């Protein structure tokens with residue numbers, strides 16, 4: 127196993143990618159990892175789409191900040207639903223609710239992944 131520093135991980139992650147942000151974020155207290163650094167259980171996940179490979183990545187708040195300092199995140203935002211993209215990227219069927227997440231789109235559900243996108247008050 128190679129051990130990489132945090133910076134090296136981020137550089138490796140960002141290399142050759144043209145990243146564009148999703149609007150909103152996912153509040154995700156359940157099992158997940160940050161795609162950039164591999165850290166387990168980030169409190170929030172932010173979506174990034176690689177415009178070259180058409181792949182979506184989900185990273186924690188720290189990594190998003192560092193990545194946006196390291197490279198220019200493209201504008202405009204990705205026009206896609208972050209929740210749907212997340213489920214697709216993780217191979218979770220959209221209609222299949224995660225355990226104790228009966229309604230993914232219900233913003234009042236406390237343990238629920240939901241983007242704040244698409245409803246006109248993203249606060250950005």
Ligand SMILES: [Zn+2]
Pocket residue numbers: 160161162163164165185186188189
């Ligand atoms: Zn990370």
